[in-house]
Amino acid sequence: MTVNAWLPMMVIGSSLIPGLIIFMLPENAVTLRTVLNLGGAVLKIFLLVLMMVGVFHGVEYEFRVPLVPGLDFVLHADALSLLFVNLSAVLWLATTVYAIGYLEDSPNRSRFFGYFSLCVTATVGLAMAGNLLTFLVFYEALTLTTYPLVVHRGTEIARKAGRGYLAYTLFGGVLVLAGTIWLYALTGTLEFVDRGFVSGLDIDPAVLRMIFALLILGVGVKAALVPLHAWLPQAMVAPAPVSALLHAVAVVKAGAFGIVRITYDVFGIEFAASLGVTLPLAVLASITIIYGSVRALFQDDLKRRLAFSTVSQVSYITLGVAIAGPIATIGGLAHLVHQGFMKITLFFCAGNFAETLGVHKVSEMRGIGRRMPWTTAAFTLAAFGMIGVPPMVGFISKWYLGLGALEVGQDWVVLVLAGSSLLNAAYFLPILRTAWFDPPPEEWPHERDFGRKETAWALLLPPLFTVGAALSWGLFASMPGTPLDWVQFIAARKYAP
Amino acid sequence: MPELLADAPWMLWSIALPLIGALLVFLLPRRAAPIGLSTACLTAATALAVLFQVAFDGPRIYRVGGWGAPLGIDLMADGLSVIMLAMTAVVGTAISVYARVYLAGTPEKVRRFWPLWLFLWAALNALYQAGDVFNLYVTLELLGLSAVALVALTGSAPALWGAMRYLLVSLLGSLSYLLGVALLYHAYGTVDLALLGERADGGLILAVPLGAMIAGLLLKTGLFPFHVWLPPAHGSARAPVSALLSGLVVKASFYLLLRLWFTFVPEGQGLPILLGSLGAAAIFWGSVQALRQRRLKLLVAYSTVAQLGYLFIAFPLAGLDPALAWGGSIYLAVSHAFAKGAMFLAAGSIMTQGGHDDIDELDRVVDRMPLTLAAFALAGISLAGLPPSGGFVGKWMLLQAAMAQELWFWAFVIIGGGVLTAAYVFRVLGFAFTESPHEHEQHEVPLTMEWTALLLALGAVLLGFVAPWALPLLDGVLP
Numbered sequence: 001m002t003v004n005a006w007l008p009m010m011v012i013g014s015s016l017i018p019g020l021i022i023f024m025l026p027e028n029a030v031t032l033r034t035v036l037n038l039g040g041a042v043l044k045i046f047l048l049v050l051m052m053v054g055v056f057h058g059v060e061y062e063f064r065v066p067l068v069p070g071l072d073f074v075l076h077a078d079a080l081s082l083l084f085v086n087l088s089a090v091l092w093l094a095t096t097v098y099a100i101g102y103l104e105d106s107p108n109r110s111r112f113f114g115y116f117s118l119c120v121t122a123t124v125g126l127a128m129a130g131n132l133l134t135f136l137v138f139y140e141a142l143t144l145t146t147y148p149l150v151v152h153r154g155t156e157i158a159r160k161a162g163r164g165y166l167a168y169t170l171f172g173g174v175l176v177l178a179g180t181i182w183l184y185a186l187t188g189t190l191e192f193v194d195r196g197f198v199s200g201l202d203i204d205p206a207v208l209r210m211i212f213a214l215l216i217l218g219v220g221v222k223a224a225l226v227p228l229h230a231w232l233p234q235a236m237v238a239p240a241p242v243s244a245l246l247h248a249v250a251v252v253k254a255g256a257f258g259i260v261r262i263t264y265d266v267f268g269i270e271f272a273a274s275l276g277v278t279l280p281l282a283v284l285a286s287i288t289i290i291y292g293s294v295r296a297l298f299q300d301d302l303k304r305r306l307a308f309s310t311v312s313q314v315s316y317i318t319l320g321v322a323i324a325g326p327i328a329t330i331g332g333l334a335h336l337v338h339q340g341f342m343k344i345t346l347f348f349c350a351g352n353f354a355e356t357l358g359v360h361k362v363s364e365m366r367g368i369g370r371r372m373p374w375t376t377a378a379f380t381l382a383a384f385g386m387i388g389v390p391p392m393v394g395f396i397s398k399w400y401l402g403l404g405a406l407e408v409g410q411d412w413v414v415l416v417l418a419g420s421s422l423l424n425a426a427y428f429l430p431i432l433r434t435a436w437f438d439p440p441p442e443e444w445p446h447e448r449d450f451g452r453k454e455t456a457w458a459l460l461l462p463p464l465f466t467v468g469a470a471l472s473w474g475l476f477a478s479m480p481g482t483p484l485d486w487v488q489f490i491a492a493r494k495y496a497p
Numbered sequence: 498m499p500e501l502l503a504d505a506p507w508m509l510w511s512i513a514l515p516l517i518g519a520l521l522v523f524l525l526p527r528r529a530a531p532i533g534l535s536t537a538c539l540t541a542a543t544a545l546a547v548l549f550q551v552a553f554d555g556p557r558i559y560r561v562g563g564w565g566a567p568l569g570i571d572l573m574a575d576g577l578s579v580i581m582l583a584m585t586a587v588v589g590t591a592i593s594v595y596a597r598v599y600l601a602g603t604p605e606k607v608r609r610f611w612p613l614w615l616f617l618w619a620a621l622n623a624l625y626q627a628g629d630v631f632n633l634y635v636t637l638e639l640l641g642l643s644a645v646a647l648v649a650l651t652g653s654a655p656a657l658w659g660a661m662r663y664l665l666v667s668l669l670g671s672l673s674y675l676l677g678v679a680l681l682y683h684a685y686g687t688v689d690l691a692l693l694g695e696r697a698d699g700g701l702i703l704a705v706p707l708g709a710m711i712a713g714l715l716l717k718t719g720l721f722p723f724h725v726w727l728p729p730a731h732g733s734a735r736a737p738v739s740a741l742l743s744g745l746v747v748k749a750s751f752y753l754l755l756r757l758w759f760t761f762v763p764e765g766q767g768l769p770i771l772l773g774s775l776g777a778a779a780i781f782w783g784s785v786q787a788l789r790q791r792r793l794k795l796l797v798a799y800s801t802v803a804q805l806g807y808l809f810i811a812f813p814l815a816g817l818d819p820a821l822a823w824g825g826s827i828y829l830a831v832s833h834a835f836a837k838g839a840m841f842l843a844a845g846s847i848m849t850q851g852g853h854d855d856i857d858e859l860d861r862v863v864d865r866m867p868l869t870l871a872a873f874a875l876a877g878i879s880l881a882g883l884p885p886s887g888g889f890v891g892k893w894m895l896l897q898a899a900m901a902q903e904l905w906f907w908a909f910v911i912i913g914g915g916v917l918t919a920a921y922v923f924r925v926l927g928f929a930f931t932e933s934p935h936e937h938e939q940h941e942v943p944l945t946m947e948w949t950a951l952l953l954a955l956g957a958v959l960l961g962f963v964a965p966w967a968l969p970l971l972d973g974v975l976p
Contacts, residue, residue, distance in 0.1 A: 023867070065962075065965075066964075066965035067890075067961075067962070067964065067965070068890050068893050068894065068964055068965075069821065069824070069894065069964070069965070069968060073962075107864075108864065111863070111867065136884060137884040137885050137889075140883045140884050141884070141885070144874075144878060144883065147923070147926075148863075148930070151927065151930045151931075152930075154861065154863075154930045154931050154932060155931065156931060158930070158931075159927045159928070159930060159931045162923075162927055162930075163923070163927055166919070166923050170916065170919050171916075173883075174912055174915070174916055177896075177912065178908070178912060181893070181896045181897060181900050181908070182900055184897065184900070185897065185900035185901050185903075
């Protein structure tokens with residue numbers, strides 16, 4: 001194999017190997033652990049940039065070894081996988097910096113960062129999986145590596161949340177396994193191909209619909225499609241960096257990415273539309289969007305409100321896929337990145353409020369903007385993005401989704417988008433109002449002193465960086481090198497010319 | 498020199514060495530541990546040498562003393578034999594290293610453990626290379642007796658009770674098998690497996706002895722509903738003994754069953770479906786019982802009942818593509834040996850550390866023994882058939898065989914059993930993360946114990962990647 005074949009493996013190794021070494025480190029080896037964490041993250045981004053340039057110029061990166069009789073373990077870097085790998089890699093770096101600040105002096109950091117790295121490894125592997133079997137391997141590995149993070153605090157509540165999390169995600173894994181093996185028995189191949197490998201084979205459409213349902217519901221558990229979403233708000237007991245990563249990158253996105261892969265590269269979007277399975281999916285996504293927003297309205301706990309917001313927002317990606325038109329595809333895929341940056345900002349900020357002032361509830365956030373102006377500013381911008389106010393990136397996603405729906409004559413989707421934006425405003429604006437305009441309380445619930453700074457640098461810089469990215473991609477959306485630009489490059493390959 | 502090594506009678510040595518070692522340990526009880534451990538390593542090396550011989554040159558026959566069947570004893574090694582030999586070698590070495598440290602504080606147990614264990618190993622190696630049904634009986638009996646004595650090694654009342662039941666079942670199973678052998682000899686005038694395969698012509702004259710032999714082997718393998726002896730015996734033995742009973746000993750009778758099946762290929766659909774159904778029942782019953790256990794070692798023992806059920810799912814699936822179904826079953830058996838060995842060793846470390854094995858009192862084992870818990874978790878992943886692991890490959894092949902023939906029921910059983918396995922494994926892991934309200938005594942656990950369990954569990958995971966190289970060994974062995 002050539003160097004090009006080994007590059008995907010090196011991307012995996014750049015977080016796997018540091019992770020394994022970190023497990024072995026003693027608790028107080030802070031410097032070495034930090035060097036390993038950040039070194040791995042930076043190396044990964046470097047390798048990815050190398051591959052992005054290559055893919056843009058048509059180079060193939062593929063690592064392939066046999067795994068079970070007739071099937072290979074394939075890592076493949078194409079435009080779509082690079083979109084997701086890059087998202088993971090960049091946000092992993094930001095979250096690592098944040099977690100170093102957040103977990104300062106707390107116990108079991110070696111274990112935490114070890115699993116953290118493994119979790120990113122699984123996400124990256126899932127993104128680069130070149131066939132459904134490899135995808136399944138990493139999909140399950142992701143479940144297993146996130147479980148210790150969810151139960152990290154070791155309380156009774158954490159154990160129960162972990163149990164719920166596993167019950168849902170392993171159930172999802174079973175559905176994916178069943179769909180995968182069934183598909184393999186019928187087609188004899190599982191390789192992802194642009195525009196799918198299922199079309200053109202003489203298979204009963206009813207069976208194909210069943211398989212589609214199995215696979216989509218299986219990954220839909222992680223994408224938190226209603227009614228498979230209940231694990232997500234429960235898993236909020238995990239430490240803030242974990243919530244941030246689970247919501248913005250790893251688990252939820254893995255589910256959404258799975259929906260994208262299965263629809264485009266297993267079935268092919270046009271073939272899926274001809275099977276009549278995309279409309280039910282679009283309806284399910286719309287229900288999830290509205291339901292998640294409505295539930296978010298009634299949550300006083302800030303992290304729970306954000307969790308229900310995630311349930312709603314991730315389904316934009318599914319919706320973009322299910323509308324089955326090139327422009328909506330652009331909107332959905334762009335939202336994969338956009339939502340990641342905005343949601344991770346919100347979770348970083350929520351973590352900052354909790355860590356600095358002990359504020360966990362929306363009702364406790366009175367006047368917090370005066371005490372922590374930078375954090376609150378980042379929160380505000382991200383919240384505007386979620387609502388879809390220009391010039392934040394959230395607006396770009398919604399614009400393309402709406403246009404895409406009109407293009408294929410699904411006008412009702414525009415109503416869903418408008419309704420969701422209203423609901424987003426209804427649950428975010430009161431937070432912003434109370435944070436900026438209400439008078440601060442005499443005393444914060446649990447305040448920590450950081451001198452003249454509002455909080456530690458490691459906690460403040462990551463949200464500022466992510467929200468800055470989300471703002472600039474909104475302002476300069478049509479420049480080369482933005483997510484939107486790359487997504488257009490992808491969408492062109494997924495539709496027959 | 499290299500030719501000499503490549504052609505040496507390693508097949509014979511793999512049986513003779515542990516026997517010699519056992520005798521030496523018996524004569525020099527003060528040096529039991531060092532002699533035992535070095536013999537174990539040498540035995541493993543010879544078994545791996547046989548593996549290489551067969552992998553490069555194909556199946557071998559060794560005529561002991563140059564007499565040849567039917568006068569002398571023939572040793573035969575083909576792909577299936579060497580897979581089982583290699584499995585025994587790796588798992589056996591890990592158990593030996595663990596046992597050396599684990600038993601260090603109890604000299605009188607050291608003296609009894611090593612000869613029995615080496616005898617058992619010799620019996621296993623002989624069984625995997627025996628070419629006729631009578632020698633198979635002898636090895637089976639030797640295996641059963643040393644296994645029973647090892648259970649009794651614990652000395653406690655429940656262990657003795659468990660050992661007694663195990664002894665009775667084991668004898669009953671061997672007797673039933675021996676009855677079959679006698680009838681076969683009477684009918685066909687030979688006990689050589691290959692000759693029997695040529696002469697056997699079906700009908701009642703074959704069905705009766707075969708039925709007796711299969712029944713005896715099922716009893717010894719512990720297939721539901723013949724499993725009742727298994728959890729008390731495996732659950733009450735000392736940790737290394739539990740590991741070798743669950744990981745290795747039950748596989749021997751299963752191997753023998755496969756040999757008979759491949760030789761005679763019974764006709765009809767009834768028996769395969771019966772065996773498969775018993776396997777399915779074992780999966781559900783064993784898993785549900787495992788979920789209900791309060792003690793860790795019993796949970797692991799019931800898990801063995803369930804996982805043995807999986808091995809029998811191949812019988813009704815072998816119709817269309819036998820290589821796929823049997824390959825999956827054998828791969829599962831090997832992965833289970835690694836995973837279950839690791840799991841029992843990890844349970845032993847946990848028990849040594851806290852002085853108890855109540856599951857809901859595990860009390861932050863994850864902090865105190867991260868390596869051991871990692872071993873338990875990795876082993877559990879393989880048992881549940883989650884990727885990447887040997888268990889996944891085995892279950893995937895079985896599933897593929899089921900789906901290709903659209904046998905939905907079996908596919909459902911395979912997947913459902915995996916979910917149940919995950920449920921009981923993660924029940925343990927969940928409690929390992931939480932704090933217990935009660936104080937427990939704390940003991941030091943040597944790192945060797947932790948690492949052997951972990952390495953064995955990593956072996957189970959690694960098996961998930963080597964299937965394309967391991968499975969071709971079975972070409973020509975499977976019907």
